[in-house]
Amino acid sequence: MNNGKRMGGFTLILIGIIAGIVLWGGFNTAMEATNTEEFCISCHEMEQAVYQELQDTIHFSNRTGVRATCPDCHVPKEWIHKIIRKIKASNELYHKMLGTIDTVEKFEEKRLELAQNVWKEMKDTDSRECRNCHNFDSMDFDRQAERSADRHDEAIDAGYTCIDCHKGIAHSLPAGYDPANDLPGEAEE
């Protein structure tokens, strides 16, 4: 009798563990599925504007054949930050349904605002997504152009973050944005 009860409890725990693994695995698999370039550009909003521009840049095609896809720069790697970003993305789904930027023209009109949102987020996180690949510690200044090396040196001293200077490197800059008015350390946004 006693033995049977113990067996029952053991089975329950076992079922719980298996169900947990399956559900958790399923959840993560589903989340990863939304974390691919294929998923991002399945919406024409992404495919027709920003994806086209990405293809001309060094993050798409380069000497070494390393490619950064949409989520590499726009979705955090760390789990908790990733979940927060994914929850925030529900706002994007809402606007997708409203058709807020369903033409390239509408997108261009909103572009400055949208770009500034991304820039602000990157600034606030100290360009966390850039630093998944790029780090001052692993930069060999001797292998950089002199101008780049000088500016990176200056950036370390002044505590600049990647996005302070590197705006519009993977997509075109928005109309109405003048880099001359946004020099790091001189003009505050």
Next chain:
Amino acid sequence: MGLLMNSQLIYRAMMENEMKKTILVMMAAVLTLFFTASAMSEVMSLRGNSDLNAMAEKPAKKTVQSIKGGIARSYKLQPPMVPHTTDKYEINLKNNGCMKCHSEKTYKKEKSPKVGDSHYVTRDGKTQSTISSRRYFCNQCHATQMGAEPLVKNMFEGVK
């Protein structure tokens, strides 16, 4: 018989005429061949002296040069050549990537040459605070350099 003789004579005369023509044409052909051959031995194609059915010699791959201190001008008022790569900078309706460093506001900080004053003047002679639209597309005049040798050797020397 008389009729036959007559037609034979006419035939022979015709043949002689044909022969003369053929000889003339052949002589002309030989002469033409001779002259073209002698001319061809002097003129070389820009792609080199490789056979038509052979692969042309592969030119060396060149990349855009970065030259510190810039490139000296070859004549007065020459648009200065670009001594660095420009593939990362866009020039389009919305933005002009060159002006990130070469504009009035940024050239000092970036230690880069400033866009010439003439570039702010419109065709009506008015001076603007932003670059004139007729000077907007920098790479129409300012070119990056690959360090390629001229295809035809020449004696050109720039003004010093």
